[in-house]
Amino acid sequence: MTLRGWSWEAAIGPAGLGGRPLLEALEAAIPDEAVAAAIEATGTRERRRRRLPTRLVVTLVVAMGLWASESMRHVLAEVVAGWREGTEREPAGWQVPSTAAIVQARRRAGARLLREPFEAVARPIATAQTPRAFLGGLRLMAIDGTTIDVADTPENERAFGRPTTKRGNGAFPQIRVLALIETGTHVICDAVIRPFGTGEVPPALRLLRSIGPGMLLLWDRGFHSYEMVRTTVKQQAHFLGRTKRNVVLRPTEILADGSFLARIYPSPTARRRDEQGIEVRVIEYALDTAAGPGRERYRLITSLLDERACPAEQLAATYHERWEIEAALDEVKVHQWAHPRPLRSKHPREVVQEVYGLLLAHPAIRTLMYQAALRDGVDPDRLSFTGALRVLRRASPRAQRTPPDRLPLFAPAC
Numbered sequence: 001m002t003l004r005g006w007s008w009e010a011a012i013g014p015a016g017l018g019g020r021p022l023l024e025a026l027e028a029a030i031p032d033e034a035v036a037a038a039i040e041a042t043g044t045r046e047r048r049r050r051r052l053p054t055r056l057v058v059t060l061v062v063a064m065g066l067w068a069s070e071s072m073r074h075v076l077a078e079v080v081a082g083w084r085e086g087t088e089r090e091p092a093g094w095q096v097p098s099t100a101a102i103v104q105a106r107r108r109a110g111a112r113l114l115r116e117p118f119e120a121v122a123r124p125i126a127t128a129q130t131p132r133a134f135l136g137g138l139r140l141m142a143i144d145g146t147t148i149d150v151a152d153t154p155e156n157e158r159a160f161g162r163p164t165t166k167r168g169n170g171a172f173p174q175i176r177v178l179a180l181i182e183t184g185t186h187v188i189c190d191a192v193i194r195p196f197g198t199g200e201v202p203p204a205l206r207l208l209r210s211i212g213p214g215m216l217l218l219w220d221r222g223f224h225s226y227e228m229v230r231t232t233v234k235q236q237a238h239f240l241g242r243t244k245r246n247v248v249l250r251p252t253e254i255l256a257d258g259s260f261l262a263r264i265y266p267s268p269t270a271r272r273r274d275e276q277g278i279e280v281r282v283i284e285y286a287l288d289t290a291a292g293p294g295r296e297r298y299r300l301i302t303s304l305l306d307e308r309a310c311p312a313e314q315l316a317a318t319y320h321e322r323w324e325i326e327a328a329l330d331e332v333k334v335h336q337w338a339h340p341r342p343l344r345s346k347h348p349r350e351v352v353q354e355v356y357g358l359l360l361a362h363p364a365i366r367t368l369m370y371q372a373a374l375r376d377g378v379d380p381d382r383l384s385f386t387g388a389l390r391v392l393r394r395a396s397p398r399a400q401r402t403p404p405d406r407l408p409l410f411a412p413a414c
Contacts, residue, residue, distance in 0.1 A: 029364040038116035052105040065361030069338035114356035133184025138216035142325040149342035159348035161196040183324040218322040
């Protein structure tokens with residue numbers, strides 16, 4: 001299916017980049033109520049008039065996720081550009097603050113001020129009409145992780161750690177980000193931020209708090225564990241995950257489509273005693289690669305035990321939707337953040353704050369893309385993430401000229 005003849009301007013309506021569809025996308029992604037609740041919950045509401053009130057700091061940190069390669073003063077200038085143009089006269093004495101003043105304002109705000117609204121707005125958005133978002137009524141979700149370079153300061157190295165190789169230490173300290181996404185829309189529905197030295201499996205288990213009935217969770221072999229399976233079942237969600245070759249899976253029943261039933265156990269002792277076993281269905285297949293036919297072998301386990309309702313071939317094809325999370329993390333890490341540039345924050349708390357700003361900016365972009373795709377009846381995967389990012393960058397000044405009751409988050413009261 002081609003997108004010839006399609007344009008962002010056509011998708012967002014005749015009002016142009018400042019039109020209501022765009023504003024609705026921003027409002028849906030980051031509602032003002034979530035920001036106001038976070039300010040109250042963290043006790044960060046300013047007690048005196050400041051050039052950088054708390055709400056503007058939140059907007060600035062989110063905007064840093066849209067202009068990640070620019071300086072903080074440049075980002076702030078972009079944020080307030082339309083607001084200043086929309087006034088009849090220049091606000092008395094207000095100028096873009098210095099970098100030091102912006103850093104102080106961010107330190108007063110803290111990381112929790114950005115974490116709270118992220119946790120409030122991070123949620124799936126696909127509907128039954130969204131292509132490839134569901135399998136048999138089950139919403140497709142996926143877990144994976146990535147690392148992000150942070151500014152090379154002693155404080156960041158102590159807090160997050162630095163990768164090491166045979167050639168020596170890495171160039172920058174790094175943090176580890178584990179994410180849960182909705183594969184059909186790439187929307188990040190939960191995230192856990194940890195130091196680099198933390199393994200991926202423990203924080204991945206924490207992400208299971210955000211899955212539940214009606215979901216099918218996909219994971220790669222590095223995330224397989226008995227606890228992963230047990231917790232997913234406890235959350236009343238289904239799973240479809242790849243396992244390593246050394247996982248013992250003894251067939252208890254061969255099914256008509258070539259898959260088989262088996263049980264997994266928490267330990268070899270439990271297996272010998274047949275205690276605490278969880279029944280799973282095993283699907284084995286191979287893919288042709290450049291190295292030769294059938295060279296890439298896969299072994300999946302799933303809680304979907306009925307081969308008639310969910311044939312093995314269908315589940316094998318569905319598992320490869322897991323790669324959508326690689327694309328989603330690439331959107332954050334490469335296109336928003338402008339890798340290989342490290343994050344700009346010099347102190348650990350501001351690093352975490354900046355990451356949550358990136359994660360908050362991402363659903364704003366993805367919600368805009370989803371609404372445009374829904375309006376034109378196309379798959380959201382067919383749209384350009386970079387194009388949507390550019391739309392939001394161009395639209396921010398016009399959003400500032402919008403009445404505050406239409407878009408309160410983007411209306412700073414300095």
